[in-house]
Amino acid sequence: MPPDRIGIIAGLVLFAGLITVPFWYGLVSGVPREAPPLVLPAPGKPCVAPVDYMKRSHMKLLDEWRTLSVRGGTRRYFSADGREFAISLSGTCLQQCHTDKAGFCDRCHETNGVAAPRCFDCHVDPGLIRNSAAQGARTGGSHDD
Amino acid sequence: MTIDRKGFLRLTGLGAAAWAAGKFAAGFPGRRAETPNGEAGRAPRRWALVVDSRKCRQSRDCDLCIRACTRAHNIPEIGDPRHEIRWIRKATFQEAFVSDPRDSANERFRDLPLVVLCNHCDRPPCVRVCPVQATWKRDDGIVMMDEHRCIGCRYCMAACPYGSRSFNFVDPRPFIRELSSGYPTRTRGVVEKCSFCVERLDGGGLPACVEACESKALVFGDLDDPGSAVRAAVSGNFTLRRKAELGTGPEVYYIV
């Protein structure tokens, strides 16, 4: 074979290998293929939307909440089955049910490499305040996030 | 069908252009921000604030209104005046009313205690210039801020004639003295300002500063409501508005 051809084919093989890394890396490196163990909220209160929907599309719901509350001025949300919720990630989702953000939200986000959604740059996890001895627990009033 | 390279490129180009034009046209807004479900219940209003300097106890180092606002909204206390975030702040008469320079003969005005904040103008220049509609005027008069959409270009800050807006030069979290989960913090790179406590108003309450003022120097209400306290204050007193000649229509009135 002429030398050029060897180089070209070798290069192509290397390139193909590198470009498909996301597909085969998990298989070879022993990264767990099941969902990480999640700290689920206490049973009893169903979620704002059905669990399957939330698994797939909770960001869609949160985006809708954002539009409704910030741009529409609506603070109350009525779920498909007629229940009423305050539109607030911190006050409803995290405060009332998913009180362990690290054990629930962060687990899947980190495993899947979802670059910790920027939401929590601003929306305060009530757990931060609950767990911090230095700060007085100030969770009063209406939650607006 | 045979097609040469030029023809193919032309077709693809036209197709892409048509698709982009369609998306673009679909994004063109109405005059207002989106108004999805739930807004029907809110009647148009004209929220306004009256600052009664006769009752303000600022000269005795009172800052209850500012502290209430800071606590209610996780406002950071940055320390470096170049980067500080201020939704409401104390000001001298001269600072608030720059176009009316007074000399030493006007003794009364020199120590006049005032607070300045976003005026929630009728015709806000900041709303006009924002390229992404991160700020807009609601039909109840509040000039709203959507920190999710803000790109941090600071055009609104250049446009505001009153210096009411602040930019997050740094990550504010470390500077928040009493972090509360009742209101989101903001992140670096976005602009923020007083919102007349929309979250409280929407629940039937009053802005934090108004509630906190012990001498009742801050009067808030619907100026369109003939029975409101703010209407009484504005019709019964001589009031000043900041830079009124600019035509912005500020809705913060000062009784001096």
Next chain:
Amino acid sequence: MFMFEKALAGGRRYWIWVAALLALAGTGLASYQQQLRYGLAVTGLSRDVTWGLYIAQFTFLVGIAASAVMVVLPYYLHDFKAFGKITILGEFLAIAAVTMCMLFIVVDMGQPARVLNVLLHPTPGSPMFWDLLALAGYLVLNAVITLVTLRSEQARERPPAWIRPVILLSIPWAVSIHVVTAFLYSGLPGRPFWMTAVLAPRFLASAFASGPALLILLCLLMRRVADFDAGREPVRKLSVIVAYAIVVHALLVLVERFTVFYSGIPEHREPYTVLYTGIPGHRALAVWMWASAALGLAALVLLLVPRLRNREGFLAAACGLVFLSLWVDKGMGMIVGGFMPSPLGTVTPYAPTRPEIAIALGIWAAGTLMVTVFFKITLAVRAAAVGESF
């Protein structure tokens, strides 16, 4: 297709130059990483002075980009053959300048990842929206024009007929990009320093002075380092354009001063006081502004006297002076002046920090690299093609 291989054949000097520019761009990038991590606090900006070095560079460079019209218009609209060799250089300069403008906007933004919001949520009432469209359109126009005309030169053919209306479109478009940029400032009721009708014409005048001045300097430089002679006539005509433009600019500046100082309205007058007299403790800005005025005056004299203007040494000096003077006046002077005093009457001093300067230099280096590559390709195409372009 883009003839980039022509930019890869160069001597030692060329590669040292390219390496230096890449190094500068690299340090700029490193500083930008710092800015992304810590926020815009790494700059000298403040709550009162919210636009500074970056936006100053942007404003100045929009003018450079628009100035291509000063070579395109005479050649394509009035058949002024002498500009035949340099129109494409003007257009390439415009591409580099517009790219730099966009980079300066991006580094100035607090949330650059959200910049697409400007297109996702179009806001026809905002001059900034139109500025983005105008700049993007101008970039596309010039990219198409240069590609088509250069390839025709390479093939030694006349360019296709359809390119002519595209080129003619770039003429009013060039004017519009700078008018829209002026409109960013001149419609703000709270900034009396900017709110003057004369701002847009002033921007155009300074653009048509500083852009062709840069082009002259580049032509003179290329004669020395790249064996390319644009000819004496184009350079002479360009110098006349710079002369007229700087005179018009000086006139507009002076008429503005009259209105401000004769009326004596404090809010209009105070920014000028801060800029030219300084405030106790903040005199640095005044030094810069007076220097700019002095340089501008010296340039004016050199350009108005034909005997001086036609001597290459004096012309090069004059062009450098024009460029520097306007860079200060239209850049830092104009931008920072709008924020001093603040809406509450206080003056917060502004000085760019080291990371800020590094980022700005990095972008200038990137733009210079673009100009280098474009010009190299053009000259290589011309050297290969025997005979003149159309």
